[in-house]
Structures are given as structure tokens and as C-alpha cells.
Amino acid sequence: MKLASLKHRRDGKLILVSRDLTQAVDASDIAFTLQDALDEWDTLSPLLQARYDALNANKASGRFTFHPVDCDSPLPRAYQWADGSAYVNHVELVRKARGASMPESFWTDPLMYQGMSDKFLGPRDNIELCDESWGCDFEAEVAIITDDVNMATSSSEAGEHIKLLMLVNDISLRNLIPGELSKGFGFFQSKPASAFSPVAVTPDELVSNWQDNKVHLPLSVHLNDELFGAPNAGIDMTFDFADLIAHAAKSRPLGAGTIIGSGTVSNIDRSKGSCCIAERRMLEILDLGAPKTSFLLYGDRVGIEMHDKEGRSIFGRIEQEVTPYGIAQQR
């Protein structure tokens, strides 16, 4: 199934989107919002599935053309956004660039932070920024959405709680991070709203590309129409999504609609490019002694998308432009 939320008040209005992303049909009579659907997933998902099947067979009444620009993030706001850092290669590179070693435990104990979730950006919304000097960066990631997860759920049980997948642009303000992390309480001002792909999909949509609780496909990132990187999300992912859920649920249950991110996708094979500017800058520091690529400036555009092996877009495209705060304008 592919689901999306049309922009409508604070929580959107649920629609189903055809597998090829061309057509859509209203689903708000089954569940008005995606959160409503997740709150009663076992009951409502069969009803959604039946309509989705009809849509793909061109038999759903009230079909309309799907326009990603009309979409909010699938969950326009959520009760939890927990972002992991599952590509430990990426973490090690960051540390190496500043001459620090990485604790051995990072290979066995996932890094995760609690992100803000009270208002995400839509997949085509501008990234409004008060100050270019804050060092705005994109981070392309994969994320999952869970149903209710009991406290102390193990990795081996956690996979069944993965109900939906999305892509993420986890926006970071790089130059605010060192000061903030040095205070010891993690990110706050340095992690403003993330944006998610137009469409959230059930794992079965990935067919054989979903295995071992990982997505085995390249995640492509464009900066101003130039390919910035396309590492494979299934390669070098030290912790799979079940591990990340189990980490999050160690000392508490997780509510339905919890979003968990993979962290910036990163492959050891450098020819695959990077999913964030910071990683490219680290490689430049290691290779050239100094970073060359600047962080995002007003007018820069970021595109994030994932295609199956036949070249078909799975989640639709995140496409955002950085603009000065106050000049709100949708693409």
C-alpha cells in the first residue's frame, strides 16, 4: 500500500496513491488522518488495502491525478520522531575528520536522539532559515513507522511492528551543533523540522528489496540538479530497523505512529557519493586538508528519491529549496 496526506489543517487528509504514483483516491472515510489509521491499524488496514487494490486495478471510484506538491508529510505532525545513526561508517568518518577515535561500543550500541515532531515540513516545502551562517545541511535517510510496541521488545520481535516506510530529509544546522552538543543534552536548536517523502509505503511494496529489516536499494540525492550521492541503504547499515526499535523500546513502550530514522545513509565505497554535505566535507578534509563544498545557501535545492531496479520511484521525491525565513512560498 502507498499512503499520503493531502495538506489539510494540521494533520492532513488521508489518501491512497497508486503503485505508479500517478493516481490517488480519498481514504478519509476509512481514517481521516494517517495517525487515525495507525491508531487502529489492524482493523483499518484491510479496508485501506481493498481500496488500494481497486485503485491499482483502475476500479476505484473518485480517482484523481496525484500531485506530490499537494502533500504534507505523511504524518504532518507526530508523537515521536527518534532518529538513529545506523551507518556507523558515517559516524566514524565524522570523528576521523576531527581527529577523534570512535568508542568500540558504537558498533554494538546504537546512537539515537529524540527529534522534534510537532510540525514537519511537507515534501515540497521550502526550508526556511533565519541565518545562512548556521550551516544548513540535508541528511537523506530511510525511516519506518511503527504501531504500538511494548516496553522491552527484543530485536527479534520488533520487525513485525514496522508498518510503513518513508524517506526523510533530516535537516541539520551544522554550525549550531558543536555548541549545543558540548552542553551535553543533545540536539535541540540544531535539528529543526525534517521533511518526509510524499508517500509512505508498506514493506511489501519493496518486494524482495526489503530483507532483514533493511531496504536494499540506492537512495539518490541531488543538490541543484547534480547527483550528490546514491549509496545503497542496505549496505553498511550496522543496525537494522528492528535493532533500532528494540533500542528505543528498552525502557518504555512506543506509541503507534512512532517514526524511527536510519540516520544518514552512507557506504564505505566512496564512489557512491554522500547523503549529506558534512560527510563530503569530511572526505575533503581527509583528502585535501580542508573542506571545499559549502553548506546550503539561499536558493539551493535538494532532491531525495529512491527508485526500484526498474527505475520507478517508490516514495515520490522530496524536493526543497532553502529560503530566507519570512519568504514562505511553496514550490
Place this chain on the structure above:
Amino acid sequence: MKLASLKHRRDGKLILVSRDLTQAVDASDIAFTLQDALDEWDTLSPLLQARYDALNANKASGRFTFHPVDCDSPLPRAYQWADGSAYVNHVELVRKARGASMPESFWTDPLMYQGMSDKFLGPRDNIELCDESWGCDFEAEVAIITDDVNMATSSSEAGEHIKLLMLVNDISLRNLIPGELSKGFGFFQSKPASAFSPVAVTPDELVSNWQDNKVHLPLSVHLNDELFGAPNAGIDMTFDFADLIAHAAKSRPLGAGTIIGSGTVSNIDRSKGSCCIAERRMLEILDLGAPKTSFLLYGDRVGIEMHDKEGRSIFGRIEQEVTPYGIAQQR
């Protein structure tokens, strides 16, 4: 106005509670949930106020006896819970106890972390714990709830966004904190679900005790019926709630229903006692060379309440017992 949420599905059912906390009346026809009310506060709060006035005049039809045990937290789940650390005295003490100095910037730049908000505990719910050795501690705090706050709102403008106040028991797993903070990404497993007071109140309910965006009353904490501390929340609060909102909104807007906590209330005057076990243990380390008070064990009970100068409870009482995970039982 005093508002509460009866336990009902995931988001509760909104009621109004009389000023003396004895009577209540349904308000779910005006807004089914407190989040619904906050989403349209300007429109709905006058309707709620009219019914609240009738309730206090014994003129509201359908009045019933108010039982805090029937309550969930006012927002049973929320889109944002950002906890500050506004009593810098407390922070300095923690550091002193472990021989570390505190950066001077902590007096001018608030500490704040992003907390989990997908499922809070109700004010009388047990604190279910997998492992006593995790070092479970209470932290008594005051919190506010905002309406929508624009990005880059200044401290001088932020006060008008404070719509409601509550008390909080911000539960911490002390022995998980050092390992987690050393990873650099802040709290996650060490900060499970918080509990909030049965009732959320509008600032006018505090009358002259609400000044300069602070609550000028003692916050009393009981551990197993013994008074543990009653520091005044208006004293030694380095950053007021407007400062905390402005800090949170520096790089992003805040959605309606954002909860911001004061951090553990703490007075320099030691005779006032402490609002968490960790602070008492720090004082014991400073005085005796070693901590004496243990963290919470199964069966321990915590009570958190605030009274006005006439001795009337303002928010109702948080009253929780620590129990082994799996033995769910409401008091």
C-alpha cells in the same frame, strides 16, 4: 480555568474542573480533547471559560464529582515535550558533586532537551520499571503549554503564548544517564515517560503568584509520606518560561500543544529540601563524602503537589508508585 482529561482511548476526553477541584463537567462537546482545544484556542477558550464560570457558580448542568484517579495526563500524548533546566543552581550542584566546573555560559544560554511525548503516564499511574538497578528518580517541575509560536519569537513576546500550566514528574533513570550522555546525543533510554498533574490551569488561576513568567509558590514533594522538599518555584529560576520558549523557537516554530518544562525546581536555600533524589545525593556527597539516600525501589511512592497561600491544591496531586514492569495496576 482548570482542565483535565478523563482516561478515554489514546487522547482522553476533555472536562472542566472546579477551582476547588471537587466538581467537574464534560467539555467534550466544545473540544473532544485538550489538543483539539489548543489547536483552536482563541475560538474555543471563551466557550470553555463560560462553562467553567457556570461550574464554579454551581450552575453547570451535568456536574459530577471529580476523581483525579480517573484522569490521564492533561495531554495524554503530545507533539512536543521540551524540558529546560532553568534552575541553574541545581545544574551547578550536580557538577560540583562530580568535581566538574560549570561553563559560565550556562547562566545565559538555557539547557534544554527534547523529551519523549508519545505516551505520558497518568497522574496516578504506576511507574513501571524493568530493572531497579537503573536508578529510577523523580524530578518535580512546573511546565507550561503553548499555542502556536512563530520561529524567532523573542523572550519579550513569548509570554503571551503561555496558555496552560501543569506540574510534572519527569522520571529519570540515573544509572543509564552517564553512558547515554557520553555518546553525545543526549537522553533517550534514560528518560522514559513523564507524568503530569491531574489538572492544567490557565495562568490567571495563579492570580498574583504568576509574575514575570514564573510561578511564585513552593512545589512540595513527598517520598513515602515524608516531605522530601518544598522549594519555591519562583526563586532561583534563572530562565523564566518566556526565555525557555524563545530558546526553543530560535530555529523553528513551535506547534500548539508544545509542553515546556522548567527543569527540576531547586533553591539555593538548602532548608527547602530537594525535588529529586539526585540532588539530595549530591548534597550528601558534598557533606558526608558519599550518597546515603537510595534511588527509587519497587513499592516507593512519590507525591508532587502545589498549594496556594491559603493551602488549597492548585493542580491536584501527582501520586505514583514504582512497580516491576508487567504488574500494571492503577492506584
